[in-house]
Amino acid sequence: MANTTAPFARMNGCGNEILVVDLRETSAQIRPEAARRLGEGAETHFDQIMAIHRPRTPGTDAYVRIVNRDGSDAQACGNGTRCVVQALSAETGQKRFTFETVAGLLLAEEHEDGSISVDMGRPRFSWDEIPLAEEFRDTRAIELQIGPIDAPVLHSPSVMSMGNPHAVFWVKEDVETFALDRFGPILENHPIFPERANISIARVTSPSSLTMRTWERGTGLTRACGSAACAAAVSAARTRRTGREVAVTQPGGTLSILWRDDDHVIMTGPAEWEWSGTLDPATGAFDRDTADSGEERVIG
Numbered sequence: 001m002a003n004t005t006a007p008f009a010r011m012n013g014c015g016n017e018i019l020v021v022d023l024r025e026t027s028a029q030i031r032p033e034a035a036r037r038l039g040e041g042a043e044t045h046f047d048q049i050m051a052i053h054r055p056r057t058p059g060t061d062a063y064v065r066i067v068n069r070d071g072s073d074a075q076a077c078g079n080g081t082r083c084v085v086q087a088l089s090a091e092t093g094q095k096r097f098t099f100e101t102v103a104g105l106l107l108a109e110e111h112e113d114g115s116i117s118v119d120m121g122r123p124r125f126s127w128d129e130i131p132l133a134e135e136f137r138d139t140r141a142i143e144l145q146i147g148p149i150d151a152p153v154l155h156s157p158s159v160m161s162m163g164n165p166h167a168v169f170w171v172k173e174d175v176e177t178f179a180l181d182r183f184g185p186i187l188e189n190h191p192i193f194p195e196r197a198n199i200s201i202a203r204v205t206s207p208s209s210l211t212m213r214t215w216e217r218g219t220g221l222t223r224a225c226g227s228a229a230c231a232a233a234v235s236a237a238r239t240r241r242t243g244r245e246v247a248v249t250q251p252g253g254t255l256s257i258l259w260r261d262d263d264h265v266i267m268t269g270p271a272e273w274e275w276s277g278t279l280d281p282a283t284g285a286f287d288r289d290t291a292d293s294g295e296e297r298v299i300g
């Protein structure tokens with residue numbers, strides 16, 4: 001059977017490296033081995049793949065599957081969702097979208113200034129929804145620490161789900177001074193997280209701002225993580241460290257997070273197209289569009 005090729009765009013959301021792959025014209029799926037091959041590529045290395053499939057539910061614009069660099073599936077990707085919105089808006093001029101993901105429906109909108117808002121849904125706080133391996137009645141701070149028993153480097157994280165699991169460790173020092181590259185994989189794979197977890201270190205800088213870094217589940221250190229920014233902002237409000245509208249600054253940029261009174265979390269930020277090409281979703285083989293390959297495509 002001839003290999004399938006699909007258009008894709010290399011994009012980023014606040015420096016979170018995203019491949020947006022258009023699989024609407026095929027029934028092919030991104031294979032884990034293809035994801036790992038693309039993730040190891042000098043040009044195609046990515047944090048997440050956002051695979052756009054034909055809609056499965058009436059009233060939605062597409063079904064979007066999220067794949068991490070290690071080939072694992074994820075339930076949410078805020079930065080990647082903004083990239084999908086920008087790509088489809090560039091293709092059709094449509095500004096409002098409803099996407100279906102494994103975690104439910106996401107509503108998104110591109111604004112006149114080019115910024116994009118995504119309704120990331122409601123946060124989940126109960127231990128069995130995050131999930132955790134054992135019951136914790138108060139997930140605003142759980143017993144989990146790393147470092148010397150009598151002087152832990154990180155401890156008492158806030159934990160929650162934005163569709164995907166997050167642990168947020170609060171610090172008073174510059175978030176860049178922590179060896180997250182060392183602590184991240186240990187905590188990501190800690191037995192308390194049966195589905196692993198995204199691990200963030202966050203520092204509150206005012207009643208409406210915080211800075212943070214994230215070690216992402218299935219990917220590693222990234223320059224930004226949208227769902228982690230939502231988790232940190234909600235956790236900061238939940239622990240009365242900030243209000244419900246927070247500017248979250250990560251190494252790749254700043255996102256605006258609003259935890260609305262109806263419990264929905266609205267994330268607003270940029271998306272950036274870098275280059276386009278075609279790829280085989282089964283193998284990860286790709287060709288990059290050249291300057292003379294016709295009008296500058298985004299994905300379609």
Ligand SMILES: N[C@@H](CCC[C@H](N)C(=O)O)C(=O)O
Pocket residue numbers: 016047048068073074075076077078079080164165198216217218219224225226227228
């Ligand atoms: N970078 C994404 C998060 C992607 C999924 C995460 N690594 C997980 O496995 O939960 C974002 O912007 O939210």
